[in-house]
Amino acid sequence: MVAPPATLGNREPGWGGARCPLPRSPGCPGAGVPGARGALVTPDSYKEKAEGPALLNLETSDEDAPDSLTDSWEDLEEDLRPHRTAQEPRGACSFLEPQFGNYKTVQDSWERWGATPGQPESLALPCRVQRLQVLPHGAHVLATAVSSFSRHVFTCGVGGLKVWHLDNQVAQQRVPESDMHWPVQTPGAYLRACLLAPDGSRLFAGGHHLPGVSTWDLRAPTLHQPDLLPCEGLSCQALDTNHRGSLAFAGFSNGTVRIWDLRDRKAVKDLPGRQGEANSVVVKDDTVWTGGLNGCLRCWDLRAASRKVQKHLFKSQITSMSQSPWEDWLLVGLASGLHWLQPTLKGQAHLAGHKNGAILDLKFSPYGQWWVSVGTDRMTTIHSTPSGTTELQVPEKACITCCDVSANNRLIVTGARSRASVYQLTY
Template sequence: MSREKEEASFSILRIYDEPEDRRSEFESPGISSQRELQVRSHLDSLYGMPQRPPGALQRGPVYPAMSPLTPQQWALQTLDRSEPQTSWLSEAEPGEAAEFSPSGLPGSEFGQPCPSPPPSEEVCSFLGAIPPVADEVVVRQRTPRESWKVGKLRHGKKVYAVAISSSTHHVYTCGHGYIKVWDESALHAWNKAPQAQLNFQDHQNCVLTCKLFPDEQSLITGGLSRTLTLWDLAPTPRIRAQLASTGPMCYSLAISSNAQICLACFKGFVEIWDLQNQILIRKHEVPEYGSRCVDIAGNKFWTGGEDTSLYSWDLRSYQKLQQHNLHHEILSITHDPSEEWMLVGLRTSDVIILHTHRKEKFKAVIHKYIHHHNIKFASCGSYFVTTLDESIHCLAAPSLQRLFQVEEATEILCCDVSSDNQYLVTGSKNSATVYQLLY
């Protein structure tokens, strides 16, 4: 496939800075009559009378957005639950129209189901007469409106990996020779000493990647060492086990949501570890230059790197499932909390968004050549943070509204967001910066 065809297969998404007014059309003069007409128009479209010209598909967001809905819209959504989502269908690739068309839905080969009768005039009148819901009553996902720089953690050397817990708000800054542990009081200070410093026996050991376990009671680290180190964090940090790896440098780590499987990414292969029994399950070969970063979602894991291709693999059969040629070097991979979407950070700063099992892919274009690209999804799923060299961008999901942007003085090498969505921590040249997220 040529580059032009590959680029055309992505739906381009716009990152915008101002919130879109999605209620204006419902708050204009003559609201009662307009609302009734909208209800009638939508109901007509559900029962075989399209109201837009053929081919005039509306481009929707990455996944169905949470927006302020009137009771009429909630009622219409309820009526429409059996219909395929038009926002999904409009984003599918041209060649996949048949796959996602109503005729391709399960059961269609057994004949068309009998359509339900359209709602009566009384139902339409009732829906049109319901007053709008006040803004303060509508339930919305929380997203931070801005960040406040509250502290600096003086690590002393480059911070290549960082993690922050939510239960205790301890921060772990990792780099060359040691890991420093910071308690919550240090997060709101600028020169406070760490609570502890964990020194490696091999002073040449350098931690390049770390992952907190879902329960935040354990940490695993990897880097310039032929071992992966498993740490118990409570009551005080200590080494639980050292897993003898077969590669000299671990670039990336990933942990399954049940904390049973750990993936460690090396040049040309991925190690698959059973964390409970601390045994190596498999050394899985991948393209030599396609193994800079790794992530796991459900029964698949994903790898990518310098060869510009993103690969997905089956965790049970270890067969390659997909290969996406992205034409630019892949610097980071992460998934959203639902494990349905993969976000891929490219050298060009663009963010690729792919569904884990449906053939849907999007591109959020930023147009900036960078050296470091990190992505971290908030545990609430309503936003994610992407760092591009010295810049921090916090973007709402799925609308891609830019919630805030921060510039730092030096390149950002890593980042993490606490699972309670209260703090953002970035690691750079010789320190970590702590931001409190304001809602």
Template sequence: MSGKKEEAAFSILRIYDEPEPRRCEPESSGVSSQPRHQAQPQLDGGCGTPQRSPGSPEAEAQPGPVYQEMSTLTPQQWALQALDRSELQASWFSEGRPREEAEFTSSSLLGFEFAVGIGTSLQACLVLRLLPVTKSGPSSEQLAMAVQGHHPLLSQPPVADEVVVRHRIPRKSWKVGKLCHGKKVCAIAISSSTHHVYTCGHGYIRVWDESALHAWSKAPQAQLNFQDRHNCVLSCKLFPDEQSLITGGVSRTLTLWDLAPTPRIRAQLASAGPICYSLAISSNAQICLACFKGFVEIWDLQHQILIRKHEVPEFGSRCVDITGNKFWTGGEDTSLYAWDLRSCQKLQQYSVHHEILSITHDPSEEWLLVGLRTSDIIIMHTHRREAFKAVIHKYVHHHNLKFAACGSYFVTTMDESVHCLSAPYLQKLFQEEESTEVLCCDVSSDNQYLVTGSKNCATVYQLLY
């Protein structure tokens, strides 16, 4: 029902500190034997007591029936039961959810598939996904052919375990330097391709080369001054190729920068609002959204023209993000809005009961992270009716979210605290405390550095794996 306001029903998830359990299976499998979290339904966004996570030590002491059974199966037996297993996983996740909610699939929290199997069983799993879908499922002959590697759709030999790409996640961080910006750092961008960090704030942007990341008092490589000394950058977004940057803030213009070989202004886009609170760029770098009080500007970056000025609720436009053909806005009115990017019609309105401070998406653009004033994190699928809430219970003034380019972890900052959480398991990887409030953060696309901005400087952390 287009435009209808909905009371979001959340399954409460637990953020846990225990080390991720390691089972007796080859590391190269790259897959988990069972989901770590069992969602507990909670209506109207209320904060209930989460159920015990399957990833907790108490649960790990007694492995569930799925793991106990799967650990004893041969690859052939596992392949023959693959479809039944996927149905079991789907029912596991959907247990206790309201009937009007869409059923859970076997996909995991942030878009990674939960699967079991190593070696030839993983190969059989890939083949089974290619088999024709019928009500009765693949025939026994097809399953046998899939296991033996003779199915016609299997045109290439199996991939060796040692060449399977697995994204690493950082286990800790090391504070390696400070970037002395001199004033409040309101926005940060890290360009791995140009090997520079850009700290933005009141009156200027400072540019730091890679050598400054491991220093405590090194001067910036360059300083980009604004003609209007009252100009303050509140938001900045790197283009996907990391060769360009767009900034907006306390100014009636959005500034488009070319970063290489040296930073220079490419264009200035005249906006209708005095303060731009948030920016978002489409994955193909063709569309930019600028969020103002009461409206969102949609810009064509290639031709540098304003496509549309779209009105949104006055107190629902603090932050904005784009996922595919949708864009999302939220703010002080405690509602999350989904809009069609082409027609600008309101698709959905979700009541989340608390002020929204930040919105971001994962690299696949399937999942949306929403940071609330209560520091809780809402995790919502961008297409399906699936919504979760990670409850933290801490009232904050600043809440930033940043997903790593690899998609296996994200960073959330809450006032003076910096937390790094794994995806999809929500295991806390590390935590840092700073002396002043963290106003912004960014993670380098090569997953080497985390930089946070605060009162008058930026802090550089090297991520350790």
């Protein structure tokens, strides 16, 4: 059994040496922050400066080299633009790239201190996390998705989008639908976001220098060229759908949120915004929430002619958001390493734990009993709801840029540098 979470921050031999060289944020002291164990702290009452560390530079290719730093998500985008997909021919490139002999099977596992196995999944926290597989995407992984419906893992980033088939929760060395493609791309194009529809039947992917957001119907017998949701000249940063799966939403780097009707793939409305204000998008019932690099959290009511009805300011860049599946909460992750739970109806946000570095992605579990967050501290961390207490941590060799949780509550997938890791949860 591993040591308690408080000691897991110490880097073990073989895990890439020192931590990411981040400046210590005043908002994330090593001994914890006010409210980290569930005490109510609001953005207004939290007085310490929480600008947070600079964010990760993805330019470095050495897996074990320290991560260099940039000042903002705009700089991160600039770091990616020099990359060229020269290994792919100009034109339609293979969406599914068969992988042979490049898989790495591992059997690392971590257990939650004092956990009692055999608890109901809908009520319990994971008591054990086991790393099953390492998937060699081959270039920086910027987004991941895992489907328990079709048993696939999707990884996307600078090298396009790849699909890995799971058999008994282990990725096979072959892929079944080798005729899937993504659209013609310009030099410097890359995928920044991918998303599965609520029922797992459709895949969305969007990014930079692409003619639109691509969508694939995963129930189709053959998967050729995807449908396109047009957004020529816009750089997609985030994706979401409504709970019925009839509308798609994308946030762009210029602050705009575009809404499409998936029945005819036509844009029905643009919600205006300023540069960097829509790097995160969450659709909750009839409201659209956007989080920006200026620390502004906005809410739009789709029933009131898409009128902006709420605005909240945080003291750090908003880097990721996730909605609770059962409660009226929106989880907000900041570059300062803090988590905030924002009520979506009434009330003030309260602090809910932290990480020792910038949060780059987070996701609620399907039952809402816990969430996973990743970032520049090189840790995949499981936090309990609603206090944000750190329950379990898994170390990685590099800063972790993205994560996803399967709908069956059994798998976590994370992306770090040029590979993704698949974890199995035991309750």
